[in-house]
Amino acid sequence: MNIKKITADILIIGGGTAGCYAAITLSKISGARTLICEKADIRRSGCLAAGVNALNAYITEGHTPEFYADYAMKDAHGIARYDLLLSMSKRLNSVTAELEKLGLVILKDENGKYVTRGARNIKINGENIKPILADAVNALPNTDVLNRVNITDLAVRGNKIIGAYGIGVEDEAFYVIEAKAVIMAAGGAAGLYRPNNPGFSRHKMWYPPFNTGAGYAMGIRAGAEMTTFEMRFIALRCKDTIAPTGTLAQGVGAEQVNSLGEAYDDKYGHSTSDRVYGTVVENTEGRGPCFLRTEGITPEQEDDLKKAYLNMAPSQTLKWIEEGGPREKNVEIEGTEPYITGGHTASGYWVDINRKTTIDGLYAAGDAAGGAPQKYVTGALAEGEIAAEAAAEYIKSIKAAKIDETDISAHIAEAARFLDKSDKPSFTAEQLEEEMQKVMDEYAGGISANYRYDKARLDAADEKIRRIFELSELLRASDFYELMQIYELRERLTVALSVIAHLGARHETRWHCFAENVDYPGRDDKNFNKFVNSRLVNGKIEIILRDIPKGGASE
Amino acid sequence: MSVEIDKSKCVGCGGCKSICPGGLIRMDDNGKAYIKYPRDCWGCASCIKECPARAISLYLGADIGGKGSRMRAEISGDIINWIITKPGGETEEIKINRKESNKY
Structure with missing residues (x-):
């Protein structure tokens, strides 16, 4: 096997929003030799490959960072870290200004002020937000970018990070990377559950289908403390295309209506999970399908909507052209399959105020970092900046360490085993992925279960996912792309087991749909106004309940 | 949901x-x-925007209600x-200026 050994001061895993901004920050504040490893190409990778329609986390005039942090605490029904949210919120506007300097187009009024969309959002043209960030990163001194290098595991000695392992899908090489500090900026997890469109269009989903939860899986395996995997994210989307609905709801004020034409927004509450829940209940009680009421908007509004969607979800515009636009026909909506993502909900690594994880030298930012929901683009940038500042400080007192040869050999042996062509496997990674998604859908609260689960089903899910994990040992790859698919499956299975354990540990229903525990249908503030955290100890997931730190709206 | 690459234009x-x-x-034996x-x-349409030959178009799979239209971009x-x-x-065109913000 072709083995490439590289050293860097700071390794950034994932060149998405948070990772790119961490690199930009490091270049400003330190002379550290920085390496970004990205499984795709940083010009179009991560959540923003297609673009983004608005910046949803911004402190608009007349508001304060505390206002934003309070909003995020409330939307999470109290299960979030006010300290993290506030430190992020304080930077939302400065990172936005930096993005504008790099070339992002932000809508301004005649006085040169940003035009807002609601109390926390500003309007942009985000079609090329990722190329803008990538161009900035590619121009940085002391910064290398390795595209198509997929990091598969962390190298940890004692409780200290010393590097990582990866596979180069194009150069067919095994990578051993030694680094003094690592910033985990990999994405969240899509593809754990059977998706809305399980056939030909199985990847027509809300979140990037290439985000497998690798960052979480690496942390789980390394024994890092992880948080709030039970707070799944379910988006309310346009049917079939799984395009955003916020642009319709906030842009042209479209209400959610059932098949009788009754608006039901106010009946269930306005948090993200309430909106999905309301749609599920209207459907199950026989008043579906549900829609966003767009009939009767003006021709100008329709034209602007078609353009807005071309800049972030082009398939929706294509659908309107094929089937008739939103002016003639209300837009049908549905909930997606559940995802795990620290950028929208509070799942991820348990971190301190500097975004340091429980492993020394390992920092997390963006979707990887837990405790701070409603980050969106600007929150991910802010966390990339915070993590970079802390990592730059940390490496000042750290000497480079060598990864043990025995550890390297074990990792190479694992890859070599999957690449061994002498034994013929009975099935493919794709088949096991479909089986995993079916199990999660039916037994761990997916779409077909109306997001509901109970202990007996979770126990069954746990047993079945463990069996699939065992079977995955038998998979074989004919090239490095297939090798990546095997690692991706195993990353998802690792995250799935933690999700199942977390869902089972929260004996209450605090968030409809996100965590709808049939055994405990009510909210239990006495026992569960707490974080559900976990650690993998000797192969077993140990649950740790932690108090909510003081501060903010939950006080 | 997928893309189609016109080999005669590639x-x-x-x-x-x-x-x-x-x-x-991937690239085939003829490059x-x-x-x-x-x-x-x-x-995501990244490939469509990257293609200098305008050889790539987007279509909706029949499983999500696609009716056979193809969408390409000239930049x-x-x-x-x-x-x-x-x-x-029959064709329809929509022009986007990257320097203009979305209205919504």
Whole structure:
């Protein structure tokens, strides 16, 4: 096997929003030799490959960072870290200004002020937000970018990070990377559950289908403390295309209506999970399908909507052209399959105020970092900046360490085993992925279960996912792309087991749909106004309940 | 949801292959691009914007209500001109200026 050994001061895993901004920050504040490893190409990778329609986390005039942090605490029904949210919120506007300097187009009024969309959002043209960030990163001194290098595991000695392992899908090489500090900026997890469109269009989903939860899986395996995997994210989307609905709801004020034409927004509450829940209940009680009421908007509004969607979800515009636009026909909506993502909900690594994880030298930012929901683009940038500042400080007192040869050999042996062509496997990674998604859908609260689960089903899910994990040992790859698919499956299975354990540990229903525990249908503030955290100890997931730190709206 | 690459237009530059977030595009023996894993396409349209030969178009799979239209993009400077060709050959165009913000 072709083995490439590289050293860097700071390794950034994932060149998405948070990772790119961490690199930009490091270049400003330190002379550290920085390496970004990205499984795709940083010009179009991560959540923003297609673009983004608005910046949803911004402190608009007349508001304060505390206002934003309070909003995020409330939307999470109290299960979030006010300290993290506030430190992020304080930077939302400065990172936005930096993005504008790099070339992002932000809508301004005649006085040169940003035009807002609601109390926390500003309007942009985000079609090329990722190329803008990538161009900035590619121009940085002391910064290398390795595209198509997929990091598969962390190298940890004692409780200290010393590097990582990866596979180069194009150069067919095994990578051993030694680094003094690592910033985990990999994405969240899509593809754990059977998706809305399980056939030909199985990847027509809300979140990037290439985000497998690798960052979480690496942390789980390394024994890092992880948080709030039970707070799944379910988006309310346009049917079939799984395009955003916020642009319709906030842009042209479209209400959610059932098949009788009754608006039901106010009946269930306005948090993200309430909106999905309301749609599920209207459907199950026989008043579906549900829609966003767009009939009767003006021709100008329709034209602007078609353009807005071309800049972030082009398939929706294509659908309107094929089937008739939103002016003639209300837009049908549905909930997606559940995802795990620290950028929208509070799942991820348990971190301190500097975004340091429980492993020394390992920092997390963006979707990887837990405790701070409603980050969106600007929150991910802010966390990339915070993590970079802390990592730059940390490496000042750290000497480079060598990864043990025995550890390297074990990792190479694992890859070599999957690449061994002498034994013929009975099935493919794709088949096991479909089986995993079916199990999660039916037994761990997916779409077909109306997001509901109970202990007996979770126990069954746990047993079945463990069996699939065992079977995955038998998979074989004919090239490095297939090798990546095997690692991706195993990353998802690792995250799935933690999700199942977390869902089972929260004996209450605090968030409809996100965590709808049939055994405990009510909210239990006495026992569960707490974080559900976990650690993998000797192969077993140990649950740790932690108090909510003081501060903010939950006080 | 997937993309279609017109081999007669493909100039073999490999731009689509290097930009695809899923690594789903490959080059055939004649140096022309093709999508090896059409079911794994996210529909992000990155390849369409990258292609200098305007050889790539987006379509909706029949499983999500697609009716056979193809959508491609012609980019010059800050203007992206999206061209949708319906099965009957009728076309519709929508121009986007990258320097203008979304209204919504």
